[in-house]
Amino acid sequence: MSVPSLGEQYSDLEKQESTLTLGMWVFLGSELLLFAALFTLYAAYRAMYGAEFRAGIHHNTLLQGTLNMYILLCSSFTVALSVWAARRGRPRWIAGFLAITIALGVAFLAIKVWEYAIHWREGALPGPFYHLAELRTFGANRFFTIYWMTTGVHALHVTAGVLVLIWMLGRSLRGHYTPVAHARLEMGTLYWHLVDVIWIFLWPLLYLA
Amino acid sequence: MAIARVTGIQYVVTFVGLLVLATVSLLLSFAHLSSGVSVTLSLVLAGGKTLLVMWFFMHLLEQPLSARMVIVVSVLLVVLLVVLTAMDVSTRKTFPARPSPTESSPYDM
Numbered sequence: 001m002s003v004p005s006l007g008e009q010y011s012d013l014e015k016q017e018s019t020l021t022l023g024m025w026v027f028l029g030s031e032l033l034l035f036a037a038l039f040t041l042y043a044a045y046r047a048m049y050g051a052e053f054r055a056g057i058h059h060n061t062l063l064q065g066t067l068n069m070y071i072l073l074c075s076s077f078t079v080a081l082s083v084w085a086a087r088r089g090r091p092r093w094i095a096g097f098l099a100i101t102i103a104l105g106v107a108f109l110a111i112k113v114w115e116y117a118i119h120w121r122e123g124a125l126p127g128p129f130y131h132l133a134e135l136r137t138f139g140a141n142r143f144f145t146i147y148w149m150t151t152g153v154h155a156l157h158v159t160a161g162v163l164v165l166i167w168m169l170g171r172s173l174r175g176h177y178t179p180v181a182h183a184r185l186e187m188g189t190l191y192w193h194l195v196d197v198i199w200i201f202l203w204p205l206l207y208l209a
Numbered sequence: 210m211a212i213a214r215v216t217g218i219q220y221v222v223t224f225v226g227l228l229v230l231a232t233v234s235l236l237l238s239f240a241h242l243s244s245g246v247s248v249t250l251s252l253v254l255a256g257g258k259t260l261l262v263m264w265f266f267m268h269l270l271e272q273p274l275s276a277r278m279v280i281v282v283s284v285l286l287v288v289l290l291v292v293l294t295a296m297d298v299s300t301r302k303t304f305p306a307r308p309s310p311t312e313s314s315p316y317d318m
Contacts, residue, residue: 018273025276029283036287043295050244069231073258077224080266084217186268193267200258204251208238 017183024187028194031157035198038150042205045142052139057209059124059135060147064115065207068108069199075104076196079165079189082172086182094172094185098165101192105162112155119144147206154198161195164188215265223265230258 010016046053079101085093123131126148130141168188171177177185234254242250263269269277 021272022276022279025272025279029279032280032283032287036290039287040291040294043291044298047295047298054244066235070228073224073227073231076227076262076266077220080220083268084215084220087214190267193262197259197262200262201252201255204234204238204255205248208234208251209241209247 013181017181020183021186021190024190028190031194035150035153038146038153039201039205042146042150045139045146049137049139049142052135052137053143054209055135055137056140056143056147057207059132059140060207061115061118062207064111064118065203068111069203071104071108071111072196072199075101075108076193078104079192083182083186083189086172086177086185087179089179091172091175091177094177095169098169098172102162102165102169105158105165105192108158109155109162112151112158119148150202151206154195154202157195157198161192164191213271215268215270219265223261226261227258230254230261 006013007016010019078097082094082097082101085091085097119125123133124135124144124147125131126145127141130144132140132144165188168177168185172185234251237250237254238247263280269280
């Protein structure tokens with residue numbers, strides 16, 4: 001079992017841990033602002049093409065989007081439990097909860113690929129590639145373009161999150177996370193929760209009428 | 210210094226609360242509400258879920274004011290950006306009101 005080394009700028013481990021966590025919150029704030037730009041695009045175009053957006057939402061793949069919502073909520077629960085396990089000094093439980101979270105993240109991505117395949121077949125593609133026969137309006141084109149942009153950027157974040165979780169799974173099995181020193185685990189789980197929070201807002205805006 | 214800690218029971222209750230709010234959102238979407246009411250309710254429920262995730266799962270309950278202020282400021286900036294842009298677009302007096310007519314497209318659909 002290893003303990004992280006103390007940086008010389010910190011007087012004790014607790015200060016180092018809380019500084020790492022604060023730094024992570026600042027990064028999450030910046031990620032929120034990144035997605036804010038995409039949500040602003042959505043808001044602007046929905047204000048201009050309200051009816052066409054609703055038509056696009058009605059046409060969207062509600063089943064897959066909703067499955068993904070519940071999957072991410074479950075994954076947030078399991079990744080939070082990994083930190084709970086770290087506080088109790090149970091490395092195998094940490095690994096177990098991280099493994100379940102990774103499986104749920106991969107399931108999310110698989111369902112996303114399934115969805116994109118459906119949209120590809122129908123012609124609900126972004127920008128100039130759009131050729132969905134049922135909704136031939138410019139507003140619907142805008143809706144699906146924003147859909148691809150926001151869910152695509154989100155899926156990239158989910159992929160990065162899964163890779164981070166896999167890395168942390170390896171470190172948990174080597175005993176790196178102890179009850180007094182697990183800020184790095186907490187940082188990774190904070191990133192995963194943010195991915196969930198983004199989908200919590202994307203789901204009603206893109207799938208619920 | 211003793212700090213508040215999220216307990217196991219709080220994790221479980223938060224998770225159940227998230228599932229309930231998600232299900233309520235889903236059921237409301239079948240209620241054929243008007244667009245404005247539907248979007249407002251969706252965003253309120255999403256905000257509620259986000260508060261639960263941030264306060265309990267992300268341990269904001271345990272964090273000092275500095276970490277909480279980061280999120281408060283970020284959320285305020287997001288809300289400002291989205292609301293002002295939507296208001297700008299909604300109150301334009303261009304003729305026609307939108308850049309191009311509904312039925313045609315610059316992509317030769």
